[in-house]
Amino acid sequence: AVRLFSLLIGRMMQEAGPPGWTSTACLRHYKMLVVGGGSGGISMSARMKRMLGAENVAVVEPSEMHYYQPIWTLVGAGAKTLTSSGRSTASVMPSGVKWVKSKVQEINPDTNTVRTDDGNEISYEYLIVALGLQLHFEKIKGLPEGFEHPKIGSNYSVQTVEKTWKALQDFKEGNAVFTFPNTPVKCAGAPQKIMYLSDAFLRKTGKRAKANIIYNTSLPVLFGIKKYADSLWDIVKQRDLQVNLRQNLIEVRADKQEAVFENLDKPGETKVLEYEMLHVTPPMGPNLVVQGSPLADEAGWLDVNKDNLQHKRYPNVFGIGDCTNLPTAKTGAAVAAQTAILNSTISKVLKNEKPDKIYDGYTSCPLVTSYNTVILAEFDYNGQPLETFPINQAKERRTMYHMKADVMPHLYWHGLLRGLWGGPGPYRKLFHLGMK
Incomplete structure (x- = not known):
């Protein structure tokens, strides 16, 4: 009975947490908090792990599965299976980084805190918002x-x-x-x-x-x-x-x-x-958590500087991907290019220096036109083509289909999500002999 009683007291103490904490608002603190475990969130958490150490980074994401969504075009046409598009979130989460398996309920940039749907509060020094958009x-x-x-x-x-x-x-x-x-x-x-x-x-x-x-x-x-x-x-x-x-x-x-x-x-x-x-x-529309926070612009999108992805009013907040108001197409290719820029921006901000790497709005859309051809559209903020290869990409090509169906998924799982792929910018320079 004594053992049972002490176990019960121990459990109650555990649930109560340290003095001054309540069980519903267990405050944890991270140097870098990433909200959203999609392509932008996972790839940035991998980069932040390298920059700050795994123990200083946490990702808030409720989903058990992570999907490579660009391949769903081919799934809907029977050219790929749905199972081939998904992997467990656990398998793509950078090792050592804290995975908070909850949904973000509220972001309060004035107190540097995030509240999750289970009532817990997490505080941060820096925040990356990668919450995607809402269907x-x-x-x-x-x-x-x-x-x-x-x-x-x-x-x-x-x-x-x-x-x-x-x-x-x-x-x-x-x-x-x-x-x-x-x-x-x-x-x-x-x-x-x-x-x-x-x-x-x-x-x-x-x-x-x-x-x-x-x-x-x-x-x-x-x-x-x-x-x-x-x-x-x-x-x-x-x-x-x-x-x-x-x-x-x-x-x-x-x-x-x-x-x-x-x-x-x-x-x-x-x-x-x-x-x-x-x-x-x-x-589609803005993420509802972003829309309901002081981080949103008038239309509800995350209000970031289009050159460096830093928030316009909260300098310790950054954004990436579909949740932002960046005036470019919302694609996985845009996220890849943005990870390299954002990595540079954060690195500068941590040193109290001015971000100097500028995002040109690069995005890409492989327009699948049959079961073996693709027109590879690539362009910038101004709607000007920004093509990687020294050929006319407005033509249907088999090679580009192969790239869409086979090369890009590999690049996604093994490059982007590991924070090792920041878009084709360097290759473009190489292919065009240093010219744009």
Whole structure:
């Protein structure tokens, strides 16, 4: 009984924590706290481990699995498996770095603290925000519950990407409809990549003659960079794909296989399309934790300096990736380039020096146009092509498909996540003999 009593007292003391602490607000402190364990968070934590030592770095991330999302375009088209895109978070977390397996509930940059969903508080000296963005299927009437019906999928979520492949395999005849929402999105090429792959699959299986392939985009252009858009328009014409600009998906009636679009140039004017297959790109928005904090700009994105990724108002806070308001496309390639810049920025800030390495907005979008061709779009803040290879990358190439499907995943798992790959900048200089 005495032993049992002392065990009970010991357990109560443990739960209570040291004097002055409560069990719900166990304050831990780290020199560098990283919130978010996606590509930006993991790669920066690997770099910070090298800079500061593992014991000074912590990552807050609730997910047990880490996914290489760019490959989901190929998963939705049956060219890769979903399992090949994922690894356990434990296996990609830098060894020795503290993994806080919780969700961030609140960031308070005025007190240098972060509160997690289990009520714990963590304090930091420096903070890297890498929380990504939020998918909002619910902003389309009839979703997400519509995914319970067949013939509808989305390559943007782990729950719905295999439904795209199922809908494509089950296609018989009628409309195959692909959408692009009226919000910023991650990987702005992905909504049309699946259209090109679906076209290729239907040709391969002899069903193309019975299919109308329709791409309804909210944008006034097919792609934001003219050089690549011109090539894509050629492909659209050659393959008889129907592109409708300024059309925004507002409702899905999955039981009737109907999609409702609003004409953004004539608000209130809607059109109902019947579909045999529907690929939905959901509306997206800022991370809700960022949006609800003093770190956000007016639109809710993390407000960072576009040259060095340091927060505009809190100098000990930095941002990377999709959660930021950097005026460039939200892609994995952008994250890779940003890790090198941010690493340099933090190194300077720690020495009380002025950051001197400038991010040019480099981002890349491998536009998959079939099961063996890719147009590799690479560009900067100004929408100017910033190509790595000394060839015209606006042309469809087999080599670039191989790079997208086989080389880039390897580079991601073994280079980027280990903090060893900071984008192709140095190679670009080499290939172009020192010229831009």
